[in-house]
Amino acid sequence: xxxxxxxxxxxxxTSTDHLCVECRRDVKxxxxxxxxxxxxxxxxxxxxxxxxxxxxxESGKHIGDGEGWFKDQLRKHKLNLIEDFWIIxxxxxxxxxxxxxxxxxxxxxxxxxxxxxxxxxxxxxxxEHAIKSWFMTRFSNLTQERWRGLCIxxxxxxxxxxxxxxxxxxxxxxxxxxxxSQYIRDLEFAINCxxxxxxxxxxxxxxxxxxxxxxxxxxxxxxxxxxxxxxxxFICFDYETTGLKPYRQGHKIASISYCYDYHxxxxxxxxxxxxxxxxxxxxxxxxxxxxxNPSLKIAHNIKFEDVWSRIILQTNPAHWYWCSMIxxxxxxxxxxYTGLKFQSxxxxxxxxxxxxxxxxxxxVDDRGFNRVMQAPLNKLxxxxxxxxxxxxxxxxxxxxxxxxxxxxxxDLFVEGTLALADVQIHGINVDTAYYRDTHIELDxxxxxxxxxxxxxxxxxxxxKAYGRLPNLGSSKDLELMxxxxxxxxxxxxxDSGKNNAVDADVMSKLNTPLAKAITDLARIKxxxxxxLLQFIKEIDDDGRIHPFYDLSTVxxxxxxxxxxxxxxxxxxxxxxxxxxxxxxxxxxxxxxxxFDYGAIEVRMGACYTKDPVLISxxxxxxxxxxxxxxxDIFSLRKAPLSFWKEKKTGNKLRFFTxxxxxxxxxxxxxxxxxxxxxxxxxxxxxxxxxITIKEHFKRISKLNGDAAVYEYFVNHVKKVEEAYWKKFKVxxxxxxxxxxxxxxxxxxxxxxxxxxxxxxxxxxxVNYAFQGTAFHGLLWSLTQINxxxxxxxxxxxxxxxxxxxxxxxxxxxxEKLVRQISTDIATKRIREYFKWIIVxxxxxxxxxxxxxCWYSKIETREE
DNA sequence: GACGTGAGCGCG
DNA sequence: AAAGCGCGCTCACGTC
Numbered sequence: 079x080x081x082x083x084x085x086x087x088x089x090x091x092t093s094t095d096h097l098c099v100e101c102r103r104d105v106k107x108x109x110x111x112x113x114x115x116x117x118x119x120x121x122x123x124x125x126x127x128x129x130x131x132x133x134x135x136e137s138g139k140h141i142g143d144g145e146g147w148f149k150d151q152l153r154k155h156k157l158n159l160i161e162d163f164w165i166i167x168x169x170x171x172x173x174x175x176x177x178x179x180x181x182x183x184x185x186x187x188x189x190x191x192x193x194x195x196x197x198x199x200x201x202x203x204x205x206e207h208a209i210k211s212w213f214m215t216r217f218s219n220l221t222q223e224r225w226r227g228l229c230i231x232x233x234x235x236x237x238x239x240x241x242x243x244x245x246x247x248x249x250x251x252x253x254x255x256x257x258x259s260q261y262i263r264d265l266e267f268a269i270n271c272x273x274x275x276x277x278x279x280x281x282x283x284x285x286x287x288x289x290x291x292x293x294x295x296x297x298x299x300x301x302x303x304x305x306x307x308x309x310x311x312f313i314c315f316d317y318e319t320t321g322l323k324p325y326r327q328g329h330k331i332a333s334i335s336y337c338y339d340y341h342x343x344x345x346x347x348x349x350x351x352x353x354x355x356x357x358x359x360x361x362x363x364x365x366x367x368x369x370x371n372p373s374l375k376i377a378h379n380i381k382f383e384d385v386w387s388r389i390i391l392q393t394n395p396a397h398w399y400w401c402s403m404i405x406x407x408x409x410x411x412x413x414x415y416t417g418l419k420f421q422s423x424x425x426x427x428x429x430x431x432x433x434x435x436x437x438x439x440x441x442v443d444d445r446g447f448n449r450v451m452q453a454p455l456n457k458l459x460x461x462x463x464x465x466x467x468x469x470x471x472x473x474x475x476x477x478x479x480x481x482x483x484x485x486x487x488x489d490l491f492v493e494g495t496l497a498l499a500d501v502q503i504h505g506i507n508v509d510t511a512y513y514r515d516t517h518i519e520l521d522x523x524x525x526x527x528x529x530x531x532x533x534x535x536x537x538x539x540x541x542k543a544y545g546r547l548p549n550l551g552s553s554k555d556l557e558l559m560x561x562x563x564x565x566x567x568x569x570x571x572x573d574s575g576k577n578n579a580v581d582a583d584v585m586s587k588l589n590t591p592l593a594k595a596i597t598d599l600a601r602i603k604x605x606x607x608x609x610l611l612q613f614i615k616e617i618d619d620d621g622r623i624h625p626f627y628d629l630s631t632v633x634x635x636x637x638x639x640x641x642x643x644x645x646x647x648x649x650x651x652x653x654x655x656x657x658x659x660x661x662x663x664x665x666x667x668x669x670x671x672x673f674d675y676g677a678i679e680v681r682m683g684a685c686y687t688k689d690p691v692l693i694s695x696x697x698x699x700x701x702x703x704x705x706x707x708x709x710d711i712f713s714l715r716k717a718p719l720s721f722w723k724e725k726k727t728g729n730k731l732r733f734f735t736x737x738x739x740x741x742x743x744x745x746x747x748x749x750x751x752x753x754x755x756x757x758x759x760x761x762x763x764x765x766x767x768x769i770t771i772k773e774h775f776k777r778i779s780k781l782n783g784d785a786a787v788y789e790y791f792v793n794h795v796k797k798v799e800e801a802y803w804k805k806f807k808v809x810x811x812x813x814x815x816x817x818x819x820x821x822x823x824x825x826x827x828x829x830x831x832x833x834x835x836x837x838x839x840x841x842x843x844v845n846y847a848f849q850g851t852a853f854h855g856l857l858w859s860l861t862q863i864n865x866x867x868x869x870x871x872x873x874x875x876x877x878x879x880x881x882x883x884x885x886x887x888x889x890x891x892x893e894k895l896v897r898q899i900s901t902d903i904a905t906k907r908i909r910e911y912f913k914w915i916i917v918x919x920x921x922x923x924x925x926x927x928x929x930x931c932w933y934s935k936i937e938t939r940e941e
Numbered sequence: 942g943a944c945g946t947g948a949g950c951g952c953g
Numbered sequence: 954a955a956a957g958c959g960c961g962c963t964c965a966c967g968t969c
Contacts (some may be wrong), residue, residue, distance in 0.1 A: 253955095633960095643960085
C-alpha cells in the first residue's frame, strides 16, 4: 500500500486544496499538483526539484527528466524508487517558471508536514531548488556544488540530510561520462550513508552548556593558571576582535576563548571595560604565557590569531600545530566550504549560532571597525566559546580523515600560512598623497568625459527613445543604445546567454568613435574605483596597505589575495599600469625586487607528463617550442629565425600561438576555437615577406573569398593539431590517463600533495594539477626565503605573492644576498624538497631603483 | 537598506 | 564531440 500525502491519483487540481491558497501562484489547468508518493521502506524521503519538471514531461512523474536513469542506478544497488523511498516535490505544483523564495517557503510546509507524519530518517535533496528550499532560512550560497556529497545531521528537522545533484544534470550532459561517473559516486555515498548512519536520535547533540563563561577575575586567573601548570597537549583558541586587521589605532581583542577538552571551552572578555587596568594586565601576562607554553596550538585560521597576537599582544604564539580552516580546505577543495559556521553545521548540525552576534562583527565604517564592544557580553562569550569547541571537534575529526598525501599538502600550507602572516604584517608602503590626488583628478576627468560623451548623437537618440540619457556604465543601457536604438548587429551573447554582450571586445568591433570612447572611459573608471579608491581605503596608520593572502579558498589549491587584492593590479595596459602602480613604493631607502618563475606551466607540464619531447625543449635553451608551433600554425617554416624575434610581427605570432593554441590545447580546447581566436588576432599581422597572414593563406590556398580562406585556415589548424599531439604523444597519453583516473576515482592528485575532487570537466582535470602545483613551488620558496631572511635578521622582507611571483622589499646593501638566497632556494633547494621536479626551474628578476615606485621597475639584466 | 547576481575586467 | 582554467572587485540592478 502506497503511503502518500494526498490521494495517489495522478494529479490533483490546486483549486481544491486549502494548503496552497496563500501561495497565490496562478495554477490553472496546465499547472497541476503532484502529491507525495512511495512506500519509504528505507525511511528516506527524496525531495526533488520541481521547476524543471513539466506536467507533460514524459520521462518521469516525480523526479522528471532523468527519472528513468535514476531508477536504473538505484536498481544497481537493488533498490526501488517507489518501494524504498518517499518522493515529494520542492513545490507540489509544477510550473514552467522559477518559484520565488516566498512560494518555496510556503510550499515547504507540505514537506514539514510530511516529515512530521512519516518520520523519515534521511532526506535526500535532489537538485538546487530542493537544496534552496531546505536551507533557505539558514544559509546563503545554496549551490549544488557547495552542498553535494555531504551527510548533515539536521537536528532542527530530526533527519540526516544528503544533498546531491538532480539527475537531470546527467541527462543534459549525456555524453559526458565524467559527470555520470561522479554522479554515480555521489549516489553511492548517499546510499552508503543510509545504510550505515545511526538514527539521529542516538547521535549526541552538541551542548552549549559546555562553554564556561568567565566574567569573574579570580576565576579567569585561576583557570589560566591551571593551563600553565598543567599544559594540555593541544589547545584551541579563538579571538573576537574589533575588525579583521589590527593595524589601525584603537583595534582590540574583545574576548578570548580556548578549549582543550571535548566537552569544555572557556571564554572570557579581554580588552573590555569589564576589567580594571591592573586586572587586564594580569590577564594579559597569563594569556601571553599560555601562547608561549609547550601546548600545541590549534585555531580556525591560525594566520588570524597569529597576526592579532603579534600586533595587539606583542607576543608570538609558539608551537602552532593545526589550522582547522586549512585542514578543511585540504580535505575538500570545493569553494565556500571552510568557514567555521559552515563546517560546524555540516559536521554537527550547529546552525545559526552566530545569528545574534553576527551583526556586531560586521564592519560598519570605511575604516574596518565593527561594533563588537556593543554586543551583549554573555552572548559574545558564548559565541566565542562555541567557536573554540567547534575548532577542537573539527581538529579531532580532521586528524582522522587525513591521509599522508593530503597531509603533505596540508603541512606545506600550514607553514605557508604562517609565512604569509609575516608578509601581511609587513605590508606594502604606498604614496598616500599620490593616490589621493590622482583619485580626485580622475574623478574630475571621468565627470568631464561623461558629459562630453552624452552629447554624442547616439546618446541623444537614446534620450529620444527612452526619455532619459543613457548611463554609460550600465551594460543594459549600452545594449539598448547600440542594438535597440541604433540597431547595430549584436556581436555575441553574455555568458548566461541572456543578453547581448557590450564588453570591450564587442565595443572595439562596433568600431564607432563613441564605442571606443566608452571603453576608454570604462578602463579609467575601473582603475579609479577598483584600484585607487580601494588602496586609499586600505591604507593603515603606518602608511602601508596590508593585503590578506589566504590559502583556504581556491579550488585548485592556489592562494588568493584581498583587501586589497594584490594579485590583479594592472600591468598590460600602459596607462592603467602607470596610474595604479605609481603609488606602490618600497620602504624608505629600499628598492622593490621581484622574481617570477619562467614558463612555470610548461615546466609543471613536463613534471606531470614526463613527455620526452617537452623535456628536451626545456633542457635545450637553443630551441623554442612555441616558435616551432607558430611556424606550423602559420605555415612559415621558411621565415628566417630572426623574424620570430620581431616585436610587431613574428613575436606576436609566437605569442598568440602560445596563448591561443598551445595552452588551450593542453587544457582541453580544440582546433575550431583555437583557429577562431588566432585568426581574429593574427590575420592582419605581416609575415617576413611583408604580406598579411590573410594574404599569405590566400596564396597558399589559392582561394579568394575571405570566408573560404578562413575555412582553409581552420582545416589547416586541425592538421596542425593532429601533428602536435603526435609529436607530444606522451603528453597526450598522460592527459588520457588523467581523465581515466578521475573517471574511476573522482580525484585529481597533485604532485605536491592534495587532491582535487567534485564535478570536474576535462579541461579542469589537467589545468587544476598544473595550476595548483606551480603555486606550491612559489609558496615553498617564499616560506624558505622568508625564514632565511629572518634567521639572518635581514632588513629585506617578502611583501607579496602573485601565484608564481614573489615580491621583496629590499635593502640595497642586501640586494646581492637577497638574489643569492632566493635563487638558491627557488631553483636549487626546491628540487631537493620536491623530488618530482625533473626539469630545471628558472626565475627572472625585476627591480626598481631606490625609493622608486613599482611602475618604474625594469628587468634585471643578466650578468 | 541589505543582499545576491550578472556583467565586466584586472591578474596569473 | 568539444566549454581553456583559477581568482577578487566594482557597478548596476532586482528582490527581500
